[in-house]
Amino acid sequence: MEAATHAHITFFLTGSRSREHLESVEGLDLRPALLAGYRALDELRYDFPLVLVANRPDGPLVQSLSGVIDEALTATAKGVDGERIRQHGLRIERDLRALVASGATGLLSSLWDGATSWLERDAEPSLDDSLRRIRAAIVVDGEVADCDAALPARLLRHLWVAVQARKVAALHQHLDRLVMKLTDILRADFERSTERRDASHLKASVGKGFGDAFDFDAMSRVLASAGTGDGFPEGRRKRIYQLLAVLTSRAFLPGPDAGVDPDGQPYKFIFGSCSEALDAFRTRMPAVIAMARAMAIAELEIDGQYRESRHDALFDEFGANGLDPQDLAAFPDYLVCVHAGQLPAAEHARLMEILTSGLPIKVLLQIDDILEESPDEQGALTAGMRMRQIAGMAMGLNDVYVMQSSSSNLFRFREHLLRGLQCRGSALFSVFSGASGAASGLPPYLVAAAAMDSRAFPAFVYDPSAGTNWAARFCLDANPQRDLDWPIQRFAYEDERHQKVSDDLAFTVVDFVASDRRYARHLADVPREKWSGHLSAVTESLSRERNGLPTTVPCVLMVDERNILHKVIVDERLIREARRCREMWHSLQELGGIHNSHAEALLARERVAWEERVQQAEPPMPAAIVTAPVAAAALVASPAAVREPERSSDEAYIETVRCSTCNECTTINSKMFAYDQNKQAYIADVTAGTYAQLVEAAESCQVAVIHPGRPRNPQEPDLEDLLKRAAPFR
Amino acid sequence: MSPLSATECLLQMCDERHELEDYQSGVPRWCTGCGDNAILAAVQRLCRDEGLRPEKTVFVSGIGCSSRLPHYMKTYGFHGIHGRALPIAEGVKMARPDLTVFVNTGDGDCCSIGAAHWIHAIRYNMNLTVFLHDNQIYGLTKKQASPTSPIGTRTNTTPRGSYLEALNPLTVTLGVANVSFVAQAVDWVPEALFDIVTAAYHHKGLSFVRIIQRCPEWMPKTLEPWLHDPNRVQLLHHANGLPLRAGLARVYKNQVEHDPSDINRAREIASSHDIIPVGILYRNPDVPCYEDLLRPDQLRTIDMKRAALDAELDKHTVWPREANLLV
Ligand SMILES: Cc1ncc(C[n+]2csc(CCOP(=O)(O)OP(=O)(O)O)c2C)c(N)n1
Ligand code: SF4
């Protein structure tokens, strides 16, 4: 074996780099070839930064800066000046993006002012005009947020506040209605009281103009003797006053009216730890139960349905077992933002407690670094393992809303974020911020996007309210080329002879790790003169288990800051992790119905069976059987297919279900013919009348459902004639 | 539909159950054999099976034999004036959207003197359940031709037979904007009548059910051909409409599958001549209800209402002192 190949294989197996044949990647500032185009993010139009819209409660709650500019340009960039305005709009967008990337924060309006004041100094006159028009067309305003470590919590808080504001407004409105109706009831009671019928009150109710026109004393005496009955029982009045007291004490609702808790602290709903949120939830539970109880009683009271004998006992026990998610749904939720990287065991336990008990607490579990290596550098290198465990466990609970996403994808997941925040019970948002890129000088957006694309941190949603099975609940759609193991992209470059070459490259988790400088020791740069056929793509190494000595060494294509192509080999530890990532991706795919092993096995079995049938030249199924007449199907499906019992023609009976309640028969003899619980006729007592009456009823029944049977009394007069008349009905 | 909360379940357990007798009041004064009896039985059964609370239920009618129905219900009722059942019912619903409001009206009441109200009620699409008792005659006033009397009907007002083609209440209703539910039943097929009445009750919006009703007193022969030949009654069924009941299907063999969301097909079916279609012709749950469109988004307290009323009245008040100043 050639010495260089030997050195490469040794590196692959052991991670030890021969200085003679391999170079360190440290200091080369390499990045995966597929990321070559993303050096200057500010130059690109993409989802970030975002505008957390604060002034449009009924519109979208979050928009991308480029979306905002596009909307404004659609409104303004028209006519002869159109192209000029468009160019200027895109220029200011680029400036804003750069401003935000350099750390500027604030409202869109103030950032705009900052960026444009700078521009206008040496501006062409038309620029001023373009900007003025575009600015006038921008209706939204709010904090501008870039894709950074703070984004997940910022975005979630922003949405949470909006969702809660709507919820609390609806609750207030509901409570206001109850209070108003209860007050009306008390007022009505008061109007009927003796006190109210007193002359001075009567006078006051007529108004000034005609105050002297009546004798109110006389009126009062008349009304007193009219005896409109007493007012409410004291118990009811007391109950209503108690309800009003509870329904008006709303200090524990978030919003401008929020009060302070018994310890004098303002009520909070957003917490930095699960324990704090759980404690707050539990402390406030009695107030929530009291409110829910008062709401339920008030509804009955308003409807005039409250019966002490029936309801008192029920409401004495109310909420002894807490409230179920439906009952809790009207009340505010809690938001917890925690970092998975610093989750002490106790916090982990409380998180599980929240999720398993389905409390209305929404948890943002953020991670800034998904790569973990055992501290002695000997064990496994894993990607996203901690988050997978927690998200997997949460999905196993079946009723928790679970969303996982890189922060780069959060804007596209905004509807899923909202759904999660609006769901009943708990929700888990597992988010990778991409902040670990700082160690390698990479922007968080790029790292977050790379984690998602490389399957190191796939995006998915599990929504228990979307249906009853995985097909309805689980969605993997956001991931690129989700049918494949790894997404494939075309990569074009110039070789040393300046020829254009292009290749399809898979973007794998190995590329993701390779872009992280902290793991440089798992990579080694192969000098150009040592490039040879034994360097193979990572996917090739992944496709087969190593049996014996490897013949090829996996390498990734990377570029340095001058965009010069490098081939970088990786050690086996990375390949092992890539394999694990791929397996986990396969499990997710199966959950998402992609290459589902059960379905594929079934399909294969059916195909074999079908082929066998075809070979035996069995005649195909007649089409008629396949499309069975719908009427017949409906008949079978009918739940009310009650068959009438078989009757003998000697028996007197009525086809009761067909009786149209016309009163004919019951008028002839109301003892013989009677109505059942559905007011349809049957023969109640055949001995209560004559055969002649049976025959007469049969003849008068317009729907002909009375069957007179045989006469019971052979002595009855005119039997022969009666039997003749009865014949058509028997 | 969202599942019931534990509280709602417990409260339901406490609800009072009612029997059919709880909805019955007095002995109907209709002629023996009158189809109105069957309609009464069906709505009483509906009230019982749906657990409607008598004090939350209203039957509104106009004038006619059929309009006597509210008297026989032990619920709230309003025996109105001729042709005005619908506007009265709309007023009740507007003031008290929490009540369940039914309307019973005759072919004279609805299609003749009340025709204008009929058209607009359909367009307003308030959440009412309307039963048109169509006996094709003015019954109460002893046999005068109504708009639905078949051409040639001899009556006191048309002794030589009526001259005009009958008006078809189904096609008229299906032609009005915002129509949301149209069905047809016949009084002599009680199972179908009950299913249709139930579906109408469950529809949110104005459900219009034309019930072909026998008047043995004045029109003893008109419906006989249909009574005696079950094949001239056509059962409409569909997965999105009514299922076919086995017992019915045995007697009524003429069955057709019809999707109630198809208004064009509904209009064709409604235009049938010799056949009486029975079932749901049209249903569109998405048409908004007028009372919902007008519902204030803000609570109106008594004081607010009083203030608004005062302000309105003040516009027309002559203030004596200011009046003096003018002279
Ligand atoms: C304003 C007015 N005009 C006329 C009448 C007389 N009138 C009473 S009932 C009726 C017709 C009823 O026919 P219909 O509505 O079909 O009811 P039916 O009796 O057939 O059930 C008429 C014209 C009246 N009561 N009021
Ligand atoms: S005569 Fe016939 S339809 Fe009338 S009540 Fe009796 S059984 Fe029923």
Ligand code: SF4
């Ligand atoms: S006149 Fe006709 S509609 Fe009126 S009660 Fe008699 S049968 Fe019924």
Ligand SMILES: [Mg+2]
């Ligand atoms: Mg009539």
